[in-house]
Amino acid sequence: MQNIEDTRKDLLARIEASDSPRDLLKGPELKQLFDVIKTLAPEERGAYGKQVNELRIALESAISDRESGVEDKAVEPIDVTAPWDVNASNIGLLPTQQGTQHPLTLELENVINIFTRMGFDAIESRQIDDDDHMFGTLNFPENHPARDGYDTFRTEEGFIPPAHTSTMQHRILKAGKAQLEAGGQIAAVSYGRVFRNEDVDATHEHTFYQCEGVFVSRDATLGQMLGTLRDFFETYYGQKLKIKTQPAYFPFVEPGLEFAIERPAALGGKDGEWLEMLGCGMIHPNVLQAADIDPAKYRGFAWGGGIERLVMLKYGIEDLRHFESGKLQFLRKFL
Ligand code: DAH
Numbered sequence: 001m002q003n004i005e006d007t008r009k010d011l012l013a014r015i016e017a018s019d020s021p022r023d024l025l026k027g028p029e030l031k032q033l034f035d036v037i038k039t040l041a042p043e044e045r046g047a048y049g050k051q052v053n054e055l056r057i058a059l060e061s062a063i064s065d066r067e068s069g070v071e072d073k074a075v076e077p078i079d080v081t082a083p084w085d086v087n088a089s090n091i092g093l094l095p096t097q098q099g100t101q102h103p104l105t106l107e108l109e110n111v112i113n114i115f116t117r118m119g120f121d122a123i124e125s126r127q128i129d130d131d132d133h134m135f136g137t138l139n140f141p142e143n144h145p146a147r148d149g150y151d152t153f154r155t156e157e158g159f160i161p162p163a164h165t166s167t168m169q170h171r172i173l174k175a176g177k178a179q180l181e182a183g184g185q186i187a188a189v190s191y192g193r194v195f196r197n198e199d200v201d202a203t204h205e206h207t208f209y210q211c212e213g214v215f216v217s218r219d220a221t222l223g224q225m226l227g228t229l230r231d232f233f234e235t236y237y238g239q240k241l242k243i244k245t246q247p248a249y250f251p252f253v254e255p256g257l258e259f260a261i262e263r264p265a266a267l268g269g270k271d272g273e274w275l276e277m278l279g280c281g282m283i284h285p286n287v288l289q290a291a292d293i294d295p296a297k298y299r300g301f302a303w304g305g306g307i308e309r310l311v312m313l314k315y316g317i318e319d320l321r322h323f324e325s326g327k328l329q330f331l332r333k334f335l
Pocket of ligand 1: 163164165166212213250252253256278279280281302303304305
């Protein structure tokens with residue numbers, strides 16, 4: 001057995017050094033090992049023969065690697081700080097200019113730019129929060145069935161990876177109170193990742209993006225809200241749009257509405273095809289009160305909706321799962 005190991009070391013070293021490594025397979029070393037088989041007791045031949053055969057396979061594989069110029073990558077560490085040089089190596093670090101931001105990041109930036117140009121502050125939404133911000137300060141009573149609609153995950157400690165960006169509303173209101181009382185307004189959007197315990201299919205993901213808007217002043221109206229939203233959608237899609245609303249229930253607004261646009265002909269729409277884009281409404285007095293803003297003096301509106309839906313309509317993407325698939329074929333369409 002010792003002999004097999006010695007032969008392995010010897011031949012592997014010579015395969016590395018030789019210009020015609022394949023000849024080594026026909027040399028005396030391997031032959032000698034096979035010749036030993038005949039001299040062994042019959043019950044020993046099987047195990048021994050198997051080892052010699054494995055050695056032959058290992059040598060053949062080393063020879064093939066050598067012939068195709070493949071180096072043993074394990075011994076050549078990749079220097080991730082090295083500048084890209086196309087001629088330098090076969091390691092293949094991707095030059096940075098071949099990378100790009102994810103389509104959702106790009107589109108989210110686009111959305112935020114539209115709102116900041118209208119005068120809204122932009123605040124990134126948190127990715128871990130608590131019951132009070134997710135529900136309590138948003139006028140969801142304890143044990144109210146509306147909580148069930150949000151399919152929230154919870155950590156063992158009771159924290160919540162937020163299921164909507166509305167989780168930022170209470171913070172925005174508290175932070176803006178002084179400005180409001182000094183005669184100004186609160187105008188902010190919060191954007192980011194949200195999480196729901198959903199079964200994943202073409203229109204549902206457990207992780208997705210939302211953008212939320214909050215506006216408060218002495219005399220905010222529903223009409224202002226509809227104007228703001230129409231402006232946003234027409235800018236984002238670069239064309240005039242028909243809009244409509246219908247009543248909907250969200251505990252944090254009264255009245256609450258669903259806001260829909262008619263699918264534009266340029267985006268494959270036929271007349272009368274309405275797409276629900278987001279939820280919105282006038283901020284419920286209890287939500288203002290929770291942030292110590294007097295609902296008798298100030299009024300506000302808020303809205304919130306998903307980013308993927310916007311982007312899917314814009315580019316005619318039919319399956320939400322493409323976004324997180326990491327498929328280059330999909331991502332390259334956005335280069
Ligand atoms: N947070 C709601 C959701 O994720 C959407 C929403 C509805 C946000 C109405 C709002 C609003 O700000 O006023 O389903």
